[in-house]
Amino acid sequence: MIFRKGELFNGPGGFAWGAKNARVEANGMTYAVEHTWSNDYCDSACDTYTHNICPDKPESVHRGDVRLLNLEELGEIDAFIYGFPCNDFSIVGEKKGFDGTYGPLYSYGIRVLKHYQPKWFIAENVGGLQSANEGKAFLQILSEMNEAGYKLTPHLYNFADYGVPQTRQRILIIGFRKDLNMEFRVPAPTHGPNRPHPYKTAYDAIMEPPILENAYNNDMPKHKPKVIEFLKAIPAGQNAWYDGIPEDLRLNVKGAKMSQIYRRLEKNTPSYTVTGSGGGGTHMYHWEEPRALTNRERARLQTFPDEFYFHGTKEKVRQQVGMAVPPEGARIIIEAVLKTYAGVEYDSIKPKWDVEQMLEQKIDSLFL
Template sequence: METFKLGELFCGPGGIACGALRAKSDDGSFTIEHAWANDYDADTCETYRKNICPESPETVHCGDVRGLDIQKLGKITAFCYGFPCNSFSNVGKHQGFENEKFGQLYWYGIEVLKAYQPKWFVAENVSGIRSAGSGDFEIILNDMHEAGYKLNVHLYKAEEYGVPQTRHRVIIVGIHKDESVKYRVPDPAVYAKCDVTARTALSNIPKNAPNNEVRKLADKVVRRLSYINPGENVWQAEERLGEDFPSELRIHTKTKISQIHRKLDPNKPAYTVTAAGGGGTFMYHWTDRELTNRERARIQTFPDDYEFVGNYSSVRKQIGMAVPCKLSEVVITAVLNSFAGIDYPWIKANLEEDE
């Protein structure tokens, strides 16, 4: 039996770690334990400490990664990082490496790979990373390859893997070149019977679950929501109702963002939980109210006893930035099965891999 020691950069509130610690190979021969983690946000780090490593809070290094002494973090045999996606999101300007503040933070993960040569790593980012900048994605992959890793790159659709949310993310799995191990993308057909509807995801939340307070909305917002059908946003409601949609409730903006006052459809997966955004982008229940943070956490597949630290807006941001725990568990279980030599169901047509 082998237990991989996991290090993380940009760890967020622990979505990857929560899934990783639940993962194990089908024969039980490979598991994972936390070694160290880093994030720059104080509330986020406290959330991680409280839920992932309460007995060793000192292993979470809170601060800007650019001031982190990577050489002193400690030996690891596995590594995960969801490097900041601000430069690569389709919602943004696709600045890529031209964005000096965020565009090159991926490099600190490369430094970790070079310093500790873990047996495997997982890196996650938004789907837009593939087309950001001028060949930026190819540069990232080349740097990972030169650090000593065989790569498997795939666009994962979370709703196909038991996550009640249409969240599409590029995940890169790297296996050290010295390991005679080949990772395959797990077949989503295994999860075809999972109920990923929002109705099921948000049902039976315990009354004492943390972070479940309902935020009071302005009367005008409640009135606006009353005209919007489940699954619609405000623009679709206006188009459907025409002159019957009250003029004082209309929103006059140049850009029509699809998530503005958009309600969940109870019979479909939720739309993507996000961290950023202003008024009207906070996700709305089909019963004319904003989602609670616990409901957002449910959509991100955090367990009900996972307690987030911070005020309402801080917690909302943490949840939106996280990797869904279930998706992390699926991918990392496949990694562990690969090391165990277990032939799990995988996608035969995945061509985005480095031989």
């Protein structure tokens, strides 16, 4: 059975690559996902997505602002995926929630659900969504998804627990159409202490196997001599505020000191979160060599294969890599969705949130 997939805010195609490689064999059938249409406002991301996901169907990637898109004419779908913009829900920044420019964009996904009524959907956002607008934003989004006709399973995932060599926490909301009488169960973590597999480390990702010199998007960064000396004074796992940095090299910064500024990786643990933007000192730094990571090294930490080519300037590529969902994490979640649909059992854990209880509390609050 092939599920026709629509996608909003497609980015470079992390979720789409995971979907493209997800397969479940059961009941004498193959359950898989097929790209049908997608949308993003970033030209470079659309170029990357088209190149890697649907090179034979460039017209199926709709470029431009979702607010100007005719959602009702995109084509019938059975599955829907959208990582709605997280800028206003992030724990870093002003956390405007629904009051920001990007917060309300989740509603376009709700419109897709109501119009096409796909069998299942996956929505993704940062962990900060749970506290945006004092928790009201998260509850409102869940309420609207429920009213669109879906049984929901939201959970806070750490992708490192599923074999991604990076500590990356994201909220995923998986919904099955209510008339299907199916309930998604959160797949049990597979990596970490007392689990079947150890965590995958930054070293595993970047060095095994080594990246070829002519690999895509692997241009080495260029640093000023003072930055190189500064990095040499920072041990693996430490950052710009390490006490052992000589006085003449220290940063003159007052106020908040972000832990990820000039933070060097520890090679024997998963990396810290790959991000898509930020100024000097936020590019992620090698544990041994005094330099920032290349975009290909960041892509390795995100589990993109080396043949996955990113279009755009170095900064645009960095943005795409950092904003993407790790393809390997996406594949694992989508295969759990396919197993749910096929009726295949798998190890699971209790989700972080009880949606029915949350929605009941919302209804009760209206009468207080």
